[in-house]
Amino acid sequence: MIIWLNGAFGAGKTQTAYALRRRLPGSYVYDPENAGYFLRKNLPPSLLPADFQDLPLWRTLTADMLRYLAQRHPGPLIVPMTLVNRAYYDEIVTSLSQEQDLRHLILCVSRETLQKRLSSRLEGPRSWAALQMDRCFRAFEEEITERKLHTDGLTIEQAAERAAEMCGLTLSQDRRSGLRKAVDRAVLQIRHIR
DSSP states (O other): OEEEEEESTTSSHHHHHHHHHHHSTTOEEOOHHHHHHHHHHHSOGGGOOSSGGGOHHHHHHHHHHHHHHHHHOOSOEEEEOOOOOHHHHIIIIIHHHTTSOEEEEEEEOOHHHHHHHHHHTTOOTTSHHHHTHHHHHHHHHHTOOSSEEEOTTOOHHHHHHHHHHHTTOOOOOOOOOHHHHHHHHHHHHHHTOO
C-alpha cells in the first residue's frame, strides 16, 4: 500500500508520515522532495524552474521510485508531498493508483492554524510555504478534493490514527512518553529544515 499525504506546506504531512511509520511495522517514508532537491543541486540554473515539480524529470522519477519501492518493499510506503497541480496529480497519483493500492489523503487545516504552524517553523508571511497558501487552498477546494482529513485541533498522533483508520490500517501502540514524543517531533522538524 502507498499512503500519499497531501496538503498545504505546513499542514503536518511529514510529522504525520513519521508518526505513521513509527506505528506501522515495516513501513517506509519516501519523500519526493529529496529528489527535487537533488535535481536542483545537479542541474544548471538555466534548466531549473521556480518549482521543481514543473520538471517532467521530477515527476517521472517520483512515479518510478514509488513503483520500484512498491514492487520490492513488503510494507506500506508513506509519501508526504504537496501536489496541487491536477495534471501532475494525475500523472503521478492517478497513474500509480491504477497499478498499486494507493490511498491519497489531503491533510486540511484552517488558514489560521496553517499560519501558526508555519510561524512555529520560523517561516514568516513572505516564506515560500506561506506564499503558496492560497494556491494550495484553492487546489484542495476546486481541483484535488478527494478524501480530506481535517487536522485542526488534532495532535500529530491523532492525525496519524485518523489517517490509518481512513486507510483501513491498524497501528501498533505508541509507548513513548510525552517528552519523548516532543523530542522526536523537534528532531524531525530540524532534520527537515531546507
